[in-house]
Amino acid sequence: MKVVTSLSHLACTIGAVLLAATGVLLTYEVIARYFFIRPTIWAAELSQLCLIWGCLLAMAHLLTLRRHITVNAVTALLPRMAQRVCAAIALIVVVVFSAIVTYWGYDIFHDSFVRGRTTGSLLNLPVWIAEASVPVGFGLLAAQGLVELIGLRGSDTTSLGATHE
Numbered sequence: 001m002k003v004v005t006s007l008s009h010l011a012c013t014i015g016a017v018l019l020a021a022t023g024v025l026l027t028y029e030v031i032a033r034y035f036f037i038r039p040t041i042w043a044a045e046l047s048q049l050c051l052i053w054g055c056l057l058a059m060a061h062l063l064t065l066r067r068h069i070t071v072n073a074v075t076a077l078l079p080r081m082a083q084r085v086c087a088a089i090a091l092i093v094v095v096v097f098s099a100i101v102t103y104w105g106y107d108i109f110h111d112s113f114v115r116g117r118t119t120g121s122l123l124n125l126p127v128w129i130a131e132a133s134v135p136v137g138f139g140l141l142a143a144q145g146l147v148e149l150i151g152l153r154g155s156d157t158t159s160l161g162a163t164h165e
Contacts, residue, residue, distance in 0.1 A: 001147045001150065001151070004060075004140075004143045004144055004146075004147045005064060005144065005147060007060075007140065007143075008060035008061040008063075008064060008140060008143075008144045009061050009064075011057040011058070011060060011061065011137075011140055012057060012058045012060070012061030012062065014053075014054075014057055015053065015054040015055065015056075015057035015058035016054070016058070017054075018050040018051070018053050018054035018057070019050065019051065019054040019055075019058075021047075021050045021054075022047045022050040022051045022054065025043045025044075025046055025047040025050065026043065026044075026047050028040070028043055029043035029044055029047070041121075041122035041123055042122075042123050045119065045121055045123045045125060046123075048130075049125070049129060049130055052130050052133050053130075053133045053137075055137075056133045056134065056136065056137025056138070057133070057136070057137055057140075059137055059138070059140070059141045060137075060140040060141045060143070060144035060145075061144070063094070063141065063144050063145060063148060063160070064144060064148065066159070066160055066161055067161075068160065068161055069161065070090075070159060070160055070161025072159050072161060075159070076159070083159065084152065084157065087152060087157055087159060087160050088149060088152055090160050091145050091148055091149040091152065091160065092149065094141065094142075094145040095142050095145040095146055095149065098138045098139070098141040098142035098145060099138075099142045101134065101135075101138040102134075102135045102138045102139040102142055103135075105131070105134030105135040105138060106134075106135040108131055108134070109128050109131040109132045109134065109135055110128075112126070112127045112128040112131050113126070113128040148160075
């Protein structure tokens with residue numbers, strides 16, 4: 001279980017770096033385009049890749065931090081045991097949904113990889129580079145969801161989200 005959580009943390013760190021890189025790439029593109037009238041053919045597309053990978057890599061670790069969006073207006077009124085049951089059901093839904101997205105995401109990624117699909121842009125990157133983020137990110141989220149579900153049994157957790165009411 002600690003291996004999955006450590007892997008989630010590492011993926012989130014990489015995701016944070018990629019999100020920061022998105023800002024750098026877009027800033028560079030704006031400066032090149034508007035100040036030097038020399039737009040790039042690569043900055044926008046690479047920033048999109050960084051944004052996609054960064055967000056999907058961060059999902060699993062954000063689950064451990066309880067930073068996913070939750071609506072707990074009704075569940076917060078329930079007794080603690082019922083809140084824990086709701087949290088367990090929510091984790092089961094996360095795991096099942098993530099497993100389904102991982103399965104189909106891998107199928108889409110693999111098909112693009114085998115067929116050699118490209119973006120069709122000036123940079124013409126292989127599409128599978130972006131599509132691989134789906135099975136990787138959601139696979140990690142499914143694994144982390146299982147870890148959280150197992151850990152829920154021995155904890156006082158009553159909500160999967162941050163409490164900012």
